[in-house]
Amino acid sequence: MTASERAAEPSAATGAPSFAQRYWRLSAFMRDRAAVVAALFLLVVAAAAILAPLIGLYDPNDADNAMRLARPGAAGHILGADQQGRDMLARLIWGGRVSLLIGVAPTLLASALGLILGMLAGAIRGFVDQLIMRVLDVVFAFPLVLLAIAISGVLTPGIRTEIISITIVLVPYVARLVYTTTLGVIAMPFIEAARAAGASQATLLARYVLPNVLSPVIVYATTLVGLIIVVGSGLSFLGLGVQPPTADWGAMIADGRVVLRRAAHVTVEPGLLILTVSLAFNFLGDGLRDALDPRAARR
């Protein structure tokens, strides 16, 4: 094991990465220019979304008949207006609050649940293992989008429903990753050493297994967010997410569809934004993977 690899593995004594290790990871991350650009871009988008009420934007729901379908660059509307005269830029930023939430929240929830389930199954084995994995297999038996749509369709439409259905559908993917990683980590000699030193099952899981499992999950979750934003926009496009007049990128595409021929920008802009945000999360995930696991670094 090279010195840098040894440095990247949490020290068996404390189970926590030392400051030097964290710093090293940061500098490795900085070397991936695409990831850095992506991270900055996402920060800007997130900041805009969070600070939306404070920025001097038009009201996203303010219909202005005079400015209907204004082209981008028209008076006062940098990105144009939709068929109700609402400012596109404002709707995109306010819509970002919803779309980003729909991307991030289910991923976080599913990651947490997946971590717990996967680690339990991987560490305890036996009946618990079989039970959990069988149940997950059932969810796996449905195509992802389909199940999300079916669940969303049966419950009352809304943001909360969207988040719940996507979370349910995502948990097995994270759980499976955690499960296989846990199996791998538990097989490593330093776990045996810790057990011989008298560590309890809980300590083992929390201090030794968890940090090692966390890295792949973080990388996976980051790429997942991009995917979920796209899936979520699909659900919203179908009307299963936010209800009008609330803005959300998927719903905006649905709005734009009606005026596609006359004013393509209403459709193109939200889609372009989804594309770039999704790409950014992709690059970010790549950069994180290279930084967190030196052995996985490849070009």
Added chain:
Amino acid sequence: MRALLAQRLLGALPVLFGVSIVIFALIHLAPGDVTTALLGPQATERDRAELRHTLGLDQPVPVQYAMWLARTSAGDFGVSIATQRPVAGLVLPRFANTIILAASSLLLAMLIGYSVGLLAALRSGSLFDRCVMTLTLLSGSAPPFWLGLLLVLTFALSLGWLPVSGMQNMAGDGGVLDVLRHLVLPTVTTALAPAAIITRMARSSVIDALCRTHVRVARAKGLAPGALLRRHVILNALPPVLTITGLQLGYLLGGALLTEVVFAWPGLGSLLYDSITARDIPVIQATTLLIALSFVVTNIMIDVLNAMLDPRLRRVEV
């Protein structure tokens, strides 16, 4: 090999069991009374009582489930709330349409993915390769329904080459050519994301295979480039690509839904969407069940196919 197939089928049973439970539970997830969900708000009290009895809603849940399972296995999917017609008759022709769309999309995705992926791998690092990587990245990150709309904008609205939506039945007036014209845009749209994924997988798999020692050994034997490529590179690179292709089928069955809605393609997906809007629960159940079933069966077939290609996988795990 037969043992493997048997094992997979056997293993699928508990999963299918779970799937059926989920679908059965869908009614009970819906807010409000079950009979309202099934009959609609206009139903009379007598109808409701009758339905309650038929469905055994006064019975304990496991019994209800058993009754539902028995009915469904016999082909009785219930009656659609919206059309008051048996669901089975509604669903099956749509299933055929979805299969047409999914199959043609998968074929297109495979055609593009395998050939472009192979070429990109053989010319790894070249401009072509980098273009391929960029395009697949973009196509995989963009919302497919949005790309579909862009295609509609370009080819249907601006250029007028292809129709925007609507498809006659195969036996319709337009004939096969008309169906094909209607098929083009939805197929291309649906195929984009899977094609991107398959291309990347094919590329990386071939690159891996090219590095293996037995390729160099085969060159030392003086094999012609064609035989070398076929027997020692492509054959070995196939299994992971096939697995991914199979997984894409799952995506197609679900993701085709969005394309069907965008293009008004009369398939299972648009039926699901309509039934969701109408809150037609029996139809939702039937469509979801059909899709899930196909998904499970396809996955088993992919496993078997993989075992046929890689003899090491033929052993049945204990």
Added chain:
Amino acid sequence: MANPILEVRDLVTRFGSPARGVTVVDGVGFSLYRGRTTALVGESGSGKTATALSVMRLVESSGATVAGAVRYDGQDLLALEERAMRHIRGARLGMVFQDPLTSLNPALRIGSQIAETILAHEAVSAGEAWSRAVDLLKRVGLPAPAERARDYPHQFSGGMRQRVMIAAAIACSPEIIIADEPTTALDLTVQAKILRLLHELQREMGAALLLITHDLGVVAAMADDVLVMYAGRIVERADVDTLFHAPRHPYTQALLACVLNIEDDSRAPLEPIGGQPPDLRDPPPGCRFAPRCPRAVAACRQVDPQLLPVSNRQAVACLLEQKEAAYG
């Protein structure tokens, strides 16, 4: 000695750009003769495998450039077009690789992997190629060859796989066989059998065998002539008896001193060679072995010795030995 069947002259193999790269084979020259086994000995990284791959012209696809001359059958293999070279590989030059586990394609039946060599070079039917493959399996000592030909590599042990590799290498009766560490990955008990097999086959076919190894025991058992390689160069060339009884190059002497001699009662301690082989990206001036050589003098670090004959049976690349041979 009769005319050589293969003559390598000034072989230079280089990876990377002219400015920043590494020369792994630096001016290697040797000859192979029918019916004789020539051993190419050296430690890991000395360039032995690279030499073999360069002769077979398998190294260029990894981005290397090969210069020099490899004369075979009246032509220079390095000047051949790839298509012509393909006809020679496998048919006239056969190669056995080191690791039988990864050298065989797990997805193809082993009979097929032997038959494909035949099919690539001779216009025979698939059926005939297959039956010849079965015969070859019998020839290399595989029991129940007809049945086993239909098996897959993962069903075989390491020794059996290597026999299959050998069968594929000799399938078209090549005049030259190159065996790159054919027994290194095998169990000790199996090694002897494989070596004996190679020996028999060579005798039968009258082929020239280039045996690459780092194991002096293998050299003693099998070789007629020995080439000692160090840092991309041949530092000593001799027939096997002379090499073992009268090694001249300090490196060869040091190598032999590392090896236990079962007949040696002296109880002298084993002497490992101190230091590391040089980094070929930046080789030291003068003799490349000088930094580790117990006999090195100032001149050794300035002048790069060539491989020169010191008798009619031995050549050495060492200034001191050459001076001694010249002046006695």
